[in-house]
Amino acid sequence: MDVHNAFLHGDLNEEIYMDIPPGYNIHKEQIEGEKLVCKLNKSLYGLKQTSRQWFSKFSNSLTSIGFQQSKSDYSLFTKVSQKGFTTLLVYVDDIIVGxxxxxxxxxLQTYLHSKFKLKDLGPLKYFLGLEVAKSSSGINFCQRKYTLETLEDAGLLGTKTVSTPIELNHRLSHTTNEILQDPTAYRRLIGRLIYLTITRPDITYVVNVLSQFMDKPSQTHMHSAYRVLRYLKGSIGQGIFLLSRSPLHLKAYSDSDWAACPEIRRSVTSFCVFIEDSLVSWKSKKQVTVSRSSAEAEYRALATTSCEIVWLPSLLKEFNINHEQSALLFCDNQAAIHITRNPIFHRRTKHIELDCHFVREKVLAGVITPVHIASKFQLADIFTKALSSSVFQFLLSKMGILNIYVHLEGSLTK
Incomplete structure (x- = not known):
């Protein structure tokens, strides 16, 4: 499949009206009996409706030539014709065509060029900070250049490296000691790290933790953020590798850390979803309510993971891929698995009735098959808590994470 990257410039001609700006000088006799307005010939940058008008014009242009807008992701457009299958993914005015x-x-490129000012950037190699490398084995995504820029911005290009992104048994929390006088640098750094999690699932947990202190970060939080950069320094080119040849079977790992938050005792939900051995989705998030038991926390995590499993087959269908077999959902909590199969609501689970109904419905429909797994093989554990270096590296090796620059250097040495 050929994939191209392009950049668009829009020219919108829709008639949009706004009130006369405050302070605009006009004689009173001109406005008696009527309301004068300023007519815009096209949308202006900074207006709330500009982006919406732009996307409406662009999507209408695509649907007029036979493209279908995805119901699973409104930024995705697909077209099936006698000549073949074509797909287009858009982010503001940057697009990928495959x-x-x-x-x-x-x-398609000729048509877009006739409607917009189009700049063809050729085969896909770099897109919104993501570096794409293709081979017969698969596709690799990383953010090496963006990582280097982040290290340079923080002045840590020459720092020593560490083997894990966060200290084991950390107790990060809100504190009134050593509050940063200017939190701008911390917020900018966490924003950069959040964007890095697109291809770096290994820092998802620590970024989730550090992003909770954006309101009043302390010097301790800043040191923890710098530790993440020291970890990234040792694995700059690391990213996700998607295999080109593997069975299309969804597998998911669900886990939680009960009462993980030391302040409000909420648990952490985490999951990772694979298409066979290729990691395609992951998450680490604090639960919105306090769970009264570890089984309840695990079951809430199962419900969140089930939502992702239900969504992914509908997205695959947009690519003419039918995933009809049951997805495997791995969980290391036997009690949570029993709840998915037991039709009787017990006293300790009646307050999580909605989650019970949702997960059990998908299990009975054959969409999901819960499977027990030993805790040491629970891949989602990497998104719930800080781990030792050996456990962290073991789980990471099972997730299809690859540093192609290390492999290239090794092959050149040989």
């Missing part, structure tokens, strides 16, 4: 027919891709 398909199995070069003629269809060329025809």
């Amino acid at each position: 398909g199995d027919s070069q003629d269809e891709i060329d025809s």
Whole structure:
């Protein structure tokens, strides 16, 4: 499948009206009996409706030539014709075009060029900070350049490296000691790290923790953020590797850390979803309510993971891929698995009735098959808590995370 990257400039001609700006000088006799307004010939940058008008014009242009807008992701457009399958993914005015027919891709580019000012950047190699490398084995995504820029911005290009992104048994919490006078640098750094989690699932947990202190960060929080950079320094080119040839079977790992928050005792939900051995989705988030038991926390995590499992087959269907077999959902809590199969609501689970109904419905429908797994093989554990270096590296090796620059250097040495 050929994939191209492009940049668009829009020219909107829709008639949009706004009130006369405050302070605009006009004689009173001109406004008696009527309301004068300023007519815009096109949307202006900074207006709330500008982005919406832009996307409406762009999507209407695509649907007029046979593209279908995805119901699973409104930024995705697909088209099936006699010549082949074509897909387009848009982010504001940057787009990726892919398909199995070069003629269809060329025809789409010609059409877009006639409607917009289009700049073709050629085969996909770099997109919004993501570096893409393709081979016969698969596709690798990393953010090496963005990581280097982040290290340079923080002045840590020459720092020593560490083997884990966060200290074991950390107790980070809100504190009134050593509050940063200017939190701008901390917020900017955490914002950069959040964007890095697109291809770096290994820092998802620590970024989730550090982002909870954006209101009043302390010097301790800043040191923990710098530790993440020291970890990234030792694995700059690390990213996700998607295999080109593997069975299309969804597998998910669900886990939680009961009462993990030391302040409000809420648990952490985490999951990771694979298409066979390729990692495609992951999450680490504090639960919105306090769970009264570890089984309840695990079951709430199962409900969140089930939502992701239900969504992914509908997204695959947009690519003409039918996933009809049951997805495997791995959990290391036997009590939570029993709740998915037991039709009787017990006293200790009646307050989580909605989650019970949702998960059990998907299990009975054959969409999900819960499977017990030993805790030491629970891959989602990497998103719930700080781990020792050996356990962290073991779980990371099972997730299809690859540093292609290390492999390239090794092959050149040999």
